[in-house]
Amino acid sequence: MTKEQVLKVYQEKFGNDTPEVYASPGRVNLIGEHTDYNGSFVFPGAIDKGMVAAIRLNGTDKVRAYAIDLNECSEFGLNEEDLPKEGWAKYIFGVCREIVKRGGKVAGFDTVFAGDVPLGAGMSSSAALESTYAFALNDMLNLGIDTFELARIGQSTEHNYVGVKCGIMDQFASLFGKKGHLIRLDTKSMEYQYFPFNPEGYKLVLLDTVVKHELASSAYNKRRESCEHAAATIAKRHPEVKFLRDATMEMLDEVKQEISEEDYMRAKYVIEETQRVREVSDALERGDYETVGAKMYETHHGMSKLYEVSCEELDFLNGVAREHGVTGSRVMGGGFGGCTINLVKDELYDSFIADAKRQFKDKFGHEPKVYDVVISDGARKL
Structure with a gap:
């Protein structure tokens, strides 16, 4: 408005x-x-x-x-x-x-x-x-x-x-x-x-599944506990580790036998995601959007398989993106529903959106909502 x-x-x-x-x-x-x-x-x-x-x-x-x-x-x-x-x-x-x-x-x-x-x-x-x-x-x-x-x-x-x-x-x-x-x-x-x-030649688009699975808040707390437990276990050997962000995969592997498989998977995702953010930072400074996109797919895989906060609808849209050669796609936000965020080459945009809507509707009975977004300024007086 x-x-x-x-x-x-x-x-x-x-x-x-x-x-x-x-x-x-x-x-x-x-x-x-x-x-x-x-x-x-x-x-x-x-x-x-x-x-x-x-x-x-x-x-x-x-x-x-x-x-x-x-x-x-x-x-x-x-x-x-x-x-x-x-x-x-x-x-x-x-x-x-x-x-x-x-x-x-x-x-x-x-x-x-x-x-x-x-x-x-x-x-x-x-x-x-x-x-x-x-x-x-x-x-x-x-x-x-x-x-x-x-x-x-x-x-x-x-x-x-x-x-x-x-x-x-x-x-x-x-x-x-x-x-x-x-x-x-x-x-x-x-x-x-x-x-x-400034991804010239690409669009940033969200595809909203319009679903929100009930799991979200209890699952969020459970994952938070897993991460805190893994970090505390590592800290017994490495007192400098206050958060999982401070840990390496080598440190996590040292305590693999002392924590549950679930805690291990959650912690592995967080440690790898921290590294991905660093790699995306470097890629953005080079203007290398192909690497940015590859890291987005890795994040989706981690959130789906290690952190287990995706859902059938999100995985489906991620799969459609991959089939279409979309540069990057992943679940955005807490998971269990909501959106995928997609980095799409201009020339693929129309066919990707049309197919995503059609295939999603065939499978789930309704179309995803589509939101094109442009990175803009923060709070201001008009």
């Missing part, structure tokens, strides 16, 4: 004031999956889809918010006991509360917002929403909060008001995004580096 459309709705709801307009993007992650809680690297980029909000201070201690896409209103105060009942409003309320907890002064405001980040497709619509309001309030109220702390405000909102124990990648990517660049974030040191991503 454009700035003009959001302004128009704002004026219909709240009168002819001229609000400020802010936007924040969703994100994709090229490689580095299930690595964040292992102290390793992630490799996200902001995309050309996100949230747009019109905001104006209203001189009260109340927030009046309207979600354009849902056609729902919410009004709430700024104290802890004022938690709104609407799920989407909790994100805005949480951002306000997290700013207050850090000593920032938040005033009441009127706002409308809309987004074109597909919900539930793994592009982090919730982080885009949090980042929009954190960035906007920081700017409008001259709070002087640094960008990293704005990302932590979004993350804390998820933890404390939504009940999702997420890492920081989504909010980080939404705030730090830079057109034509991916960001390698070291989740242990929080150091980050931009890498050029």
